[in-house]
Amino acid sequence: MLIRDVRPWGGPRSDVDVADGLIAAVRPHDPAAVTAPGTVEGRGRLLFPSFSDVHVHLDSTRVGLPFRPHTGAPGVWAMMLNDRENWRDAEVPLPERVAGTLERMIANGTTRVRTYAQVDVDCRLEKLDAVLAAKERFAGHADVDVMAFPQAGILREPDTVDVLEASLRSGATVVGGIDPCSLDKDPKGHLDVVFGLAEKYGVEVDIHLHEPGHLGVFSTDLVIERVRALDMRGKVTMSHAYELGSISESVSRRLIDTFAELDIAMATVAPSVDGQLSLADLTTAGVRVGLGEDGQRDYWSPYGNCDLLDRTWQLAFTHGFRRDDLIEMALAVATMGGASIMRHDVPRLAGIADRPGVAVGDRADLLLVDGETPTSAVMDRGKDRTVLHDGVVVADGLSVVDL
Secondary structure, three states, X not given: OEEEEEEEOOOXXXXXXXXXXXXXXXXXXOOOOOOOOOOEEEEEEEEEEOEEEEEEOHHHOOOOOOOOOOOOOOOHHHHHHHHHHHHHHOOOOHHHHHHHHHHHHHHHOEEEEEEEEEOOOOOOOHHHHHHHHHHHHOOOOOEEEEEEEOOOOOOOOOOHHHHHHHHHHOOOOEEEEEOXXXXXXXXXXXXXXXXXXXXXXXXXXXXXXXXXXXXXXXXXXHHHHHHXXXXXOOOEEEEEOOOOOOOOHHHHHHHHHHHHHHOEEEEEOOOOOOOOOOHHHHHHHOXXXXXXXXXXXXXXXXXXXXXXXXXXXXXXXXXXOOOHHHHHHHHHHHHHHHHHHHOOOXXXXXXXXXXXXXXXXXXXXXXXXXXXXHHHHHHHOOOOEEEEEOOEEEEEOOEEOOO
């Protein structure tokens, strides 16, 4: 396949050859070249790696359904109960909602997804099954990791551990934990279950951390202890972790350096909160950092629209970025930063100036989008998009292509 007349990361107009799912050549654009059938016409559009959403709750989506007022109360437990009370009463069955949301994500340019699937004594494996079905349906369009996620905690309700283990036998490839201190109020017991299951089934770990300040750092240090003791380098992600940078500069530096040393990744949803670890410092240190949309207009929140370019704008805005290099770094986090969390053969970002994913030898998971520069693409979020996965066009004009 030839991708004709594109500007990789906003650079000179180029023609890009794709073979066997990889970028085979990048050369100056030749306006006089004869095009063959199957050529993708870039028309001078920007060329980026496709997006990697590494923190999304496909299992709770209401995308495409009528808007409903938010009914949740503050706090993780109260919000979980609100979801539990309402999710079965949606206008469309859950499998259809999940598949439709994943389809919209692909159409907008996301070809790598790590999604949560809530498992508990209420839904048991019903949400997991819906997510696994959507993964299978769009297997040719996107890579999808499915996380067994105990949204209601692990120790608060009897039989949760059994359901969590059953989900790993059923196809989940990541095991989740959540707020070990504040939700289950037994951090050792909580993390023993999570890491015990990870060892038993050979899966990765993702810790959902909303805990504030010193409490969040305490839980993080317990995770760090287990990563060291079990030699789980490169197999653990801290998600959210909003306030790990709120204690002191020395604590922030210690955590960043330790994450880099032990290859502990971080996933952010670009929240508007103070106390986050510096995105630039994390990237410079070599920490794997990815971006996600979190919920998608669900029972937790009215936000989320299946467009990670929109969330990249939010990431840049909430961090106060104005310089082009920092906004482009946010775009690198949203694309190859997340890819490096999902696939360990993808290198970590090598600092603020790293713009990977569109060179010879890179996997041809690509997004063509209109825009003058990478920064303008983030600001304007154009809709003239073409999406490739493994060297195949999977979406064009915001519509998924049948394969």
